[in-house]
Amino acid sequence: MAIPVKRVAVIGAGVSGLMSVKSCLEAGLEPVCFEKNEQLGGVWQTQELDNLDGISGGTIYQCLMSNSSKEMMTVSDFPFPKEYPPYLTPEHLLTYYRNYAEHFNLDQHIRLSTEVMKVAPSADHEATGRWEVCSRPRCRSGTLDGPTASEIFDAVIVSTGLFNTAFVPSYPGQGEFRGQILHSNRFRSGEQFAGKTVLVVGSSHSAGDVAVDASRHASQVYLSMRDGAWVIGRFGPGGMPIDAYSNSRWKAKLPEVIRRLAARPMFEGRFDLDNLGLRCKRRLFEGYIMVNDEIHCRIICGALRCKPGIERFTRDGVVFEDGTRVDGLDVVVFATGYNLNFPFFEDNSIIADNFADLELYMHVWPARRTHPTLAAVGYVSTLGAQTPLFELQSRWVAQVFLGNARLPGIDERMEDVKRRKEAYFKKFGKHRIFFPPIPYCEELADRIGARPNFTRLLLTDPKLALRAFLGPAYPPFYRLNGPHPWAGARDAIINGWANTVNPTRTRVVERPSTGGALTVAMLIAVTVLIISLILVLN
Template structure:
C-alpha cells in the first residue's frame, strides 16, 4: 500500500495540503506545478501569469481570521495579527511547506497536459499523466500513477458576463484578475460589477482616487465588516451551535449584524435572498464610501455604448472611463475530458464535491472545487485527508447509485438555495460532514468526560480547524491546548499581560451565558413557533 504513487495537479493551498495528506498515510506524492513557485492564488505577480486563474491585488487582506483559516496542525505564529495581507499568507504557506518537507515533492515549471485512464483501469484504477515543461509544447512525458488529486482550484477561468454593447465600449475593460492597484483610475469615472469580496475591495479602493465609482449589483448584496462586537473577527460566528439552529434564526442574526453597520435599504443594497442563500461581501471600507457618495450603487448592467453604461432601472452613466468585472471565475479542467471533469457546475457529478461518481475505481479526487462563506484551507485539508484514505481503502465510498442520489439531492438543494447550481456549501456543516467520513469530527459527548471545557468550546465556541486533530486518525499532540487558547491567540498581539490573565474566566463566563441564551431561545421557539 505504501508504494502507491499519487499525482497532484497544482501547488496552491489544496495542492500543498494534499501532498501532506499523502505523506501522512505513507503514499508517494508527485505534485506538478506549472509556475516557478508554490502558493497558487497567494503568489503575487505584477502581471497575470500564463494560464493563471485568480490573482492577488496589492491591498488584499484576508476575509478570514488567522485561527479560522490555518491548517489543523500548523497554526499561525501567536504574534500574527487576526487579519493578514496576502504576503503573510504566502509566507505561511512557505513555512508550512518547509516544516513538513513538502517542496521536494513538487516539480515546478511542469504543466499537466492530459490525464486519462490506463487500459487496465477497471482492474488497477491507475492513471496515465502527461506533462510538458511550461512554455514548451514539445517534449511531452508520460507517467503512470495509482491515483490523481486535482488541485487546480475553483478560481480557474475569469468570467465576464455577456453585456450587450461591451465590444463597442471605448474605455478600459478588465476583470478583477488583472487588477493590482487603483493608480490607473485616478480622476476616472468607473463602474465595478459584482457583489462579492473582490468587488467591494476594488470599488472601495478605486473610490479613493477616482472621480466617481458605481457598484453594479445584479440582486443586491449582504455587506458585513470583518470585525464584530469588541473588535473580534466576524468569522468567529461560525459555531456549531449556530449552524444547528433553525435557518431563519441564523439569517435573522446575520441580517441584524449587516444592517447594524450599513442599512441595506438606505444604500441600495437590498437583497431579495436571505444571507445563507446569497453571497456575502466582507468589507470594512465600503460603508464609508457609500456614506460619502464616492461609491454609488446601481442595479444590473443592461447595455454599454461607446462612452456610457445603462442599467436595468433605465439610469445611465455617461462619460464612463472604465469597467472592472469582479464577477468571479468558471471551472476549467483543460487536461481532462469533459465527460470526466465538466467545466459547467450543472454537469459536475462529484460525490460530496470530491469524487466522480461514475468511476469504477475511486482513484481520482477533486480538492477545492467549491466556495463557501468562511475560510477555505480547512475544507481543502479535510477533503485531502479523506481522499487519500479512500485511495488506500481505509474509508469506503457507497455504491454508485447511492452517490448519484446524493449528488442529485445536493444539486436540488443548491437550486432551491441559489436558484441555480452554485458550488457553494455552508462552511461548518460541510466540514463536519467530511470530517465524519474520516472519523475526526469533534464529538461533544466523546470529549465531555475527558475534558468538559474542550467539549463546550468545540460546540459553543468558534469552529477552529485545530478541532479536527483532537480525535481519530493522525491527531496532533498540541491540538487540545491550542483549541483552548485559539480564541485568546486571535487578539494576542494587542493584549496586555493583565488582560491575558483574565481570558480563561471570561471565556468560561461567555460560554455559560451563551448556553443560557440558547436555552431561552429553544423554549421560546418550542412555545411560540
C-alpha cells in the same frame, strides 16, 4: 479490482494542492505534485509577479485582506505564528504556506514549472484504476519548453482550484464600447484608475474591494449589482472575528430560519442598506455576501455610487436596468468570478467544467467512476474559511486511497449529487456550490473518524468540551482523534482567542471591572445547554 494505491499525482500546488500532498505523505503514499508556475502557493504567489501575461485565473491585489480570521483558516496541525494579526495580508499567507511546505518537507515532492497536458485512463485502467499523466516543463517566460513526459500513477488528485479561468459576461453593445474592459484578476491597485470614471460589476468580496480602493483615486466609481449584496464587517459582537463568532457547532444545529433572524442585526445594524443602495433582493444566506469594512464610508462621501444591473453598453458608457445611465466611462472592471477549467481532461465527462453538469460525490469524487482513484480537492465555497474544508477533503481522499474508508455504490453517489445540486439551485436560483462550513466538515470528519467525541470530552476534559460546544469550530478540533492526531491540538484550541487578540494589544489598557460573577442559575443553564448539545450532536 483496482491495485493498491501508492503513487499519486497531485495537480496544482496552491492551498488545496499542498493539503493533498501533505495528506498523502502522512498516509504513507508517494505524491508527485505538478505546478505550472515557478513557485508554490496558487493565487497567493501572484503578488510577487511583475507581469500577469498568460495568467487567466485569480490574482492578488495590493489592498487585499483575508476575509477569514487566522485561527479559523489555520491548517489543523500547523498554527499561524502568534504574532500574526487577526486578519492577514497576502504576504502573511504566502509566507505561511511556504513555511508549511518546508516544515512538512512537501517541497521535494513538488515539480515546479511543470504543466500537466493530459490526464487520461491508462491502458489497463479498467482493471487497475490507474491513470496516465502527461506533462511538459515551462520556461521562465511561461512558454512550454521541452519534451512531453508520460507517467503512470495509481491515483490522481485534481487541485487546480475554483479561480483558474476568469469569467467576463457579455452584454448588448459591449463590443462597441470605446473604454477599457478588464476582469478583476488584472486589478492591482486603485492607483491605476487615477482621475478616471470607473464602473465595477459584481456583488461579492472582490467587487467591494476593487470599488473601495478605486474610489480613493478615481474621479468617480460606480458599483453595479444585479441583486445587491449582504455586506458585513470582519468583526462581530465583543470584537470577535465574525467567522469565529458565527461558526460554532451549536449555532450550526439551529434551523436556517433561526440563524437568519439572529444574523440579520449584524448585517443591518451597521448602516442602512436601503439608503446606500446595497440591499440584496434575495434573503440572507440566499444571495451574495460581501465582507467589507469600508464600503459604506466610500458611499456616504460620494466617491462610490451603487447602481443596478447593466442592461446594455453604449459607445462611451452603460445603461442600467432601471433606465439610468452613466456616460464618459473610462474603465469597466468585471469582478464576476471564475469558470471551472480542466484542460488536461480530453474527456469532459471525467470532471465537467461547469457547475450545472458537475457530478462530484460529496464535492470530491467523480460519482460515475468505477474506481475511487480520481479525486477533486478544493472545488467548494463556504461561508467562512476554505482551508479546513480542503484539508479534510484531502485527508478523506488519502484514507480512501489506502482502503481505510470506502465509497458507496454509484447509485448512492449519484443520489447525493442530485440532492445537493437541487438544494443549491432551489436556494440560489442557479447552479452554485456555497454552504455553511460546519455540517460539511463534520460529514468529512465522520468519514475518517476525526469528528470530536463530545461525550468523551465532557467526561475527560470539560473545559475543552465547553469550547467544542459553544466556541468557534477551530480546525485543530479535527486533530484530537482519528488518523494522525496532533499533540498540540488542545493547546491551539484553548489559546485560540488569545492568539487572535494579543497581536493587537500593543497598548496595554486596564479594562473596567464589571463586578459580580456567574449566578447559580446561569451555571445551571449552561449545564443544561451542554447536556442538550451532547444529545443533539452525538
